[in-house]
Amino acid sequence: MVKVTITQVAARAGVSIASASRALNGGTASVETIAKVRQAAADLGYVADATAQSLKRGRTFQLAYAVADIGNPVYVEMMTSIQEVIAASGYRLLLSSTGSSSSSVDVVRDLSRGYVDGLIISPLRVTEELLAALAAAPLPVVVLGRVPDDAGFDTVRADSLTAMRQVVDHLVEQSHRDLAFINGPIDTTPGAFRREGFAGALAAHPGVHAQSVSAADFTIAAGYDAALPLLRAADRPQAIIAANDLIGIGALRAAEDLGLSVPEDLAVTGIDDTPLASVVRPGLTSVDMGAADRGRVAAELLLARIADPQRAVHTVAIAPQLVVRGSTLRSATSPDEGEIVAIDEERVAG
Amino acid sequence: MVKVTITQVAARAGVSIASASRALNGGTASVETIAKVRQAAADLGYVADATAQSLKRGRTFQLAYAVADIGNPVYVEMMTSIQEVIAASGYRLLLSSTGSSSSSVDVVRDLSRGYVDGLIISPLRVTEELLAALAAAPLPVVVLGRVPDDAGFDTVRADSLTAMRQVVDHLVEQSHRDLAFINGPIDTTPGAFRREGFAGALAAHPGVHAQSVSAADFTIAAGYDAALPLLRAADRPQAIIAANDLIGIGALRAAEDLGLSVPEDLAVTGIDDTPLASVVRPGLTSVDMGAADRGRVAAELLLARIADPQRAVHTVAIAPQLVVRGSTLRSATSPDEGEIVAIDEERVAG
DNA sequence: ATGAAAGCGCTAACAA
DNA sequence: TTGTTAGCGCTTTCAT
Numbered sequence: 203m204v205k206v207t208i209t210q211v212a213a214r215a216g217v218s219i220a221s222a223s224r225a226l227n228g229g230t231a232s233v234e235t236i237a238k239v240r241q242a243a244a245d246l247g248y249v250a251d252a253t254a255q256s257l258k259r260g261r262t263f264q265l266a267y268a269v270a271d272i273g274n275p276v277y278v279e280m281m282t283s284i285q286e287v288i289a290a291s292g293y294r295l296l297l298s299s300t301g302s303s304s305s306s307v308d309v310v311r312d313l314s315r316g317y318v319d320g321l322i323i324s325p326l327r328v329t330e331e332l333l334a335a336l337a338a339a340p341l342p343v344v345v346l347g348r349v350p351d352d353a354g355f356d357t358v359r360a361d362s363l364t365a366m367r368q369v370v371d372h373l374v375e376q377s378h379r380d381l382a383f384i385n386g387p388i389d390t391t392p393g394a395f396r397r398e399g400f401a402g403a404l405a406a407h408p409g410v411h412a413q414s415v416s417a418a419d420f421t422i423a424a425g426y427d428a429a430l431p432l433l434r435a436a437d438r439p440q441a442i443i444a445a446n447d448l449i450g451i452g453a454l455r456a457a458e459d460l461g462l463s464v465p466e467d468l469a470v471t472g473i474d475d476t477p478l479a480s481v482v483r484p485g486l487t488s489v490d491m492g493a494a495d496r497g498r499v500a501a502e503l504l505l506a507r508i509a510d511p512q513r514a515v516h517t518v519a520i521a522p523q524l525v526v527r528g529s530t531l532r533s534a535t536s537p538d539e540g541e542i543v544a545i546d547e548e549r550v551a552g
Numbered sequence: 553m554v555k556v557t558i559t560q561v562a563a564r565a566g567v568s569i570a571s572a573s574r575a576l577n578g579g580t581a582s583v584e585t586i587a588k589v590r591q592a593a594a595d596l597g598y599v600a601d602a603t604a605q606s607l608k609r610g611r612t613f614q615l616a617y618a619v620a621d622i623g624n625p626v627y628v629e630m631m632t633s634i635q636e637v638i639a640a641s642g643y644r645l646l647l648s649s650t651g652s653s654s655s656s657v658d659v660v661r662d663l664s665r666g667y668v669d670g671l672i673i674s675p676l677r678v679t680e681e682l683l684a685a686l687a688a689a690p691l692p693v694v695v696l697g698r699v700p701d702d703a704g705f706d707t708v709r710a711d712s713l714t715a716m717r718q719v720v721d722h723l724v725e726q727s728h729r730d731l732a733f734i735n736g737p738i739d740t741t742p743g744a745f746r747r748e749g750f751a752g753a754l755a756a757h758p759g760v761h762a763q764s765v766s767a768a769d770f771t772i773a774a775g776y777d778a779a780l781p782l783l784r785a786a787d788r789p790q791a792i793i794a795a796n797d798l799i800g801i802g803a804l805r806a807a808e809d810l811g812l813s814v815p816e817d818l819a820v821t822g823i824d825d826t827p828l829a830s831v832v833r834p835g836l837t838s839v840d841m842g843a844a845d846r847g848r849v850a851a852e853l854l855l856a857r858i859a860d861p862q863r864a865v866h867t868v869a870i871a872p873q874l875v876v877r878g879s880t881l882r883s884a885t886s887p888d889e890g891e892i893v894a895i896d897e898e899r900v901a902g
Numbered sequence: 903a904t905g906a907a908a909g910c911g912c913t914a915a916c917a918a
Numbered sequence: 919t920t921g922t923t924a925g926c927g928c929t930t931t932c933a934t
Contacts, residue, residue, distance in 0.1 A: 204690070205666075205690060207926095207927060207928085208927065208928065208929095209927080209928095217904080217905085218904065218905045218906075219905090219927090219928080219929095220904070220905060220906075220907090220929080220930080221903080221904055221905075223928070223929055223930085224903090224904085224929090224930090227929080229929090229930090230903060230904085231903070231904085232903060232904090235903075235904080247688075249661070249664050249665050250665065250927085250928075251665060251666045251926090251927055251928070252665040252666050252667040253603060253606045253607045253612060253666055253667060253926085253927080253928095254607055254910090254926070254927035254928040254929090255927080255928060255929080256603045256667075256910095256928095257603045257604055257607050257910050257911070257912090257926090257927080257928075258909085258910055258927080258928045258929050258930085259910085259928085259929075260910075262603060264646070264667075272628065272631070272632055272635075273628070273629075273632060275625075278622065278623070278628055279623075281622070281647070282622055282623060282649075285622075285647060285649050286649075289649070294646055294648075294667070295646065295647045295649075296614070296644055296645065296646050296647075297631075297635060297645045297646075297647055298644075299632075299635050299636075299639070299645075311599070312599075314599050315599050315600065315601060315602040316555075316599075316601045316602050316603055316911095317602040317603060317606075317614075317644070338597075340554070340555060422831070451831060458833075477828075478827075478828070478831060481772070481801060481828055481831065481832055482831055482832065482833070483808075483832070483833050557910095557911060557912085558911070558912065558913095559911080559912095567920080567921085568920070568921045568922075569911090569912080569913095569921090570913080570914080570920075570921060570922075570923090571919085571920060571921075573912070573913060573914085574913090574914095574919090574920090577913080579913090579914090580919065580920090581919070581920085582919060582920090585919080585920080600911085600912075601910090601911055601912070603910085603911080603912090604910070604911035604912040604913090604926090605911080605912060605913080606912095606926095607910090607911080607912075607926050607927070607928090608911080608912045608913050608914085608925085608926055609912085609913075609926085610926075666927095903934100904933100904934080905932105905933090905934080906931105906932090906933085906934095907930100907931090907932085907933100908929105908930085908931080908932095909928100909929095909930095909931105910927105910928090910929090911926105912925100912926090913924105913925095913926090914923100914924090914925095915922105915923085915924080915925105916921105916922085916923085916924095917920100917921085917922080917923100918919105918920080918921080918922095
C-alpha cells in the first residue's frame with residue numbers, strides 16, 4: 203500500500219488542497235465539496251499523516267509514562283488506567299522505561315525533543331537533579347509520588363503514612379507487641395515515607411517493641427533475604443510488616459522455609475494489594491494504595507493541564523484501604539473494596 | 553523554557569542553518585564551525601525537534617506494541633524485552649492496547665497514519681479481517697503468535713503443541729490416567745492450538761482418559777468457575793491441565809475450596825510459567841514458553857525488516873520448557889532454566 | 903466557498 | 919567548506 207497524501211485526494215476530487223483539508227476537518231466547505239473530497243479520500247484510502255499534522259499543529263497527541271520498573275504489577279496497573287483515560291481523549295501512550303541504563307534525568311531531557319505533549323512520571327527517587335530537569339522540561343508534568351510542596355507540579359500520591367498506621371494498628375489489635383519492619387531502600391521515595399509512617403504509627407503504641415531493616419530492593423528475593431535472619435534470631439518478631447507485597451511474599455517464603463506457620467507463628471503484611479496478595483496462601487494482608495485510581499487521576503490532571511496550562515496546581519492524595527487476609531488473621535475476612543477518598547488541595551500555580 | 557530552533561542556534565553561531573544542521577549531525581563542516589555551533593546549541597539548550605526530523609526523514613523512530621490484555625503478566629514480560637531491544641537502537645515504544653473498546657483492525661488502520669515505523673502485534677484472535685488489515689498496513693509488521701504460513705509476516709511463536717505434549721507426558725509419567733483439560737476460549741489462537749496440542753499429546757497415550765472444557769477467559773476467576781464442576785463430579789479427574797497459569801491458579805483455588813489436597817488428591821498444571829506459578833503454594837508446574845525471548849526476537853526481527861524491507865520472511869519458534877513444581881510432584885524439583893532452542897525457518901518473501 | 907501561498911522545523915540537494 | 923533553496927504533508931491565514 204503506497205502512501206497517499208492530501209494532494210492526491212485534492213486532485214482526484216478536483217479541488218485545491220486547502221479545500222480538501224477543510225472538507226476533511228470540518229472547515230467551511232460546501233456540501234458538494236465535502237462529498238467529493240470524502241469520496242476521493244475513501245477511494246484512495248487516505249489517512250492524514252500524523253507527523254505532518256503534529257508539526258503543523260504543534261501537538262503530537264502523545265503522552266509519555268516514565269517508570270523505573272515496569273515489571274512491578276503496581277506500575278502495570280497504573281499504566282493500564284492511564285492508557286484507558288488518555289486513549290478516550292485521542293492520545294497515544296509512550297512508555298519511557300527509565301531502566302537502570304539511563305537516568306531519569308536523561309529521559310526527561312529527551313522528552314524535550316517534542317515528541318510528546320506531556321509526561322506522567324513515577325520516580326523511585328526524587329532528587330534535586332530530577333526536580334530541576336522536570337522543571338526545565340518544556341511540557342506539562344504530573345508526578346506520581348511525593349514531591350516538595352513548592353515544586354509546582356500536579357501530583358498524585360498515595361498516603362504511606364496512613365497505610366503504615368493501618369497495618370500497625372491492625373497488628374496491635376491482633377495482640378502483636380513485637381514487630382519487625384522490612385523496608386525497601388530508604389533512599390527511595392516510598393522507602394523514606396514508609397519509614398516515616400512506621401515511626402509515626404509506632405508512636406501511638408508505646409508498649410510495642412519494633413525493629414527495622416531494609417531489603418536491598420522491593421522484590422521477593424530481597425524480601426526473602428532480609429526476612430531470613432530476622433526469623434532465625436532468638437528474638438524473632440511476632441509480625442513482619444513489609445514495605446510492599448513483593449517483600450512480604452519473600453517473608454512468607456522465608457517463614458515457610460524455616461517451618462514457621464503463618465499466621466500462627468508469625469503474622470505478615472504487605473503494601474499495594476497487588477494481585478499477588480490474593481493469590482498466595484495464606485492470603486497476604488495488604489493495603490490497597492489505589493494504583494488504578496492514582497493512574498486515572500494522574501492522566502486526568504495531565505489532560506486538564508494541557509487544556510489549560512494556567513490552571514491551579516493540584517495535589518491529590520488517594521486514601522489507602524486495609525485489606526485483611528489470612529496472613530494476619532486465623533479466620534480471614536475479605537472486606538469489601540473500600541471507597542476512595544480523595545483529598546484535593548488546590549493552590550495557585552507558582 | 554521556551555522552544556529553541558535550529559534557526560536561533562545558527563544565528564547565534566553566525567552561520568547558516570544548513571551549516572548548523574551539518575555541524576550537529578556530523579556532516580561536512582569545519583572544526584571551527586562545529587565548535588561554534590556546538591557552543592551555541594549548548595548555550596541555548598537546543599534539542600532538535602523530533603517531529604520535524606520525522607517529517608523530513610520519513611521515519612519516526614517509534615514502534616508500536618499492540619496487545620489485547622496488558623494485564624496478563626506474559627504480555628508485560630514481552631513488552632519489557634521489546635522495550636529493551638528497541639531502546640538500544642534508539643526507538644521509542646508506543647503501547648497500543650487493543651482493549652475491548654476498539655477492534656484490533658481499527659488499531660491497525662490507525663497505525664497507517666504514520667506515527668510509527670513498525671508494529672509488533674500479539675493478537676488474541678487471528679481473523680481474516682485482521683490479516684487483511686495487517687497486509688494492507690503500509691508498515692513492517694511482526695506477529696507474535698500463529699498465522700497462516702502464506703501470510704507473509706515475520707512471526708515469532710510459542711510451540712503450544714510441544715508444550716501440551718510436555719505436560720501430558722509428565723502427568724502420565726506420574727501415573728495419572730484420568731485427565732481434564734481446561735482450555736481458554738477456543739476461538740482464540742492460543743485456545744485453538746492448545747486444544748490441538750492436547751489432542752495430539754493424548755494420541756500418544758491410548759490408555760489415558762480425558763475430558764475437555766473451556767473457561768470463559770484466560771483468568772483466575774474463569775479457571776475457578778470451570779474447575780469447580782469438574783472437581784465436584786463423581787468422575788473427578790486425577791489431574792487438571794490448564795491452558796495457562798491463571799486458569800491453573802483458579803483450579804488450585806477451586807480444589808482448595810473443596811478440601812482437595814494438591815498434589816495428593818489432584819495434580820494441576822499451568823502454561824506460561826509466569827511469576828505467579830512460583831509464588832503460589834504448591835508451586836504450579838508450568839511450561840516456560842519463553843515470553844521474554846519471544847519479545848526480544850520479535851523486536852530484532854522488526855528492526856531487521858526496517859533496515860532491509862526486502863529480506864526473507866522469518867518464522868521463529870521458541871522451544872517450550874517444562875518446569876516441574878509441587879502441584880504435580882510430592883517432592884518438587886526445580887530444574888534449571890532450560891536453554892532456548894530456536895528453530896529458524898527461512899523462506900523467500902512472497 | 904474557494905484557491906494561492908506561507909510556514910511548522912528540519913535535512914539534503916545543489917551551487918558557489 | 920558553506921549558503922541558498924526546495925520540500926517533507928499538512929493547516930491556516932489572506933485574498934478573491
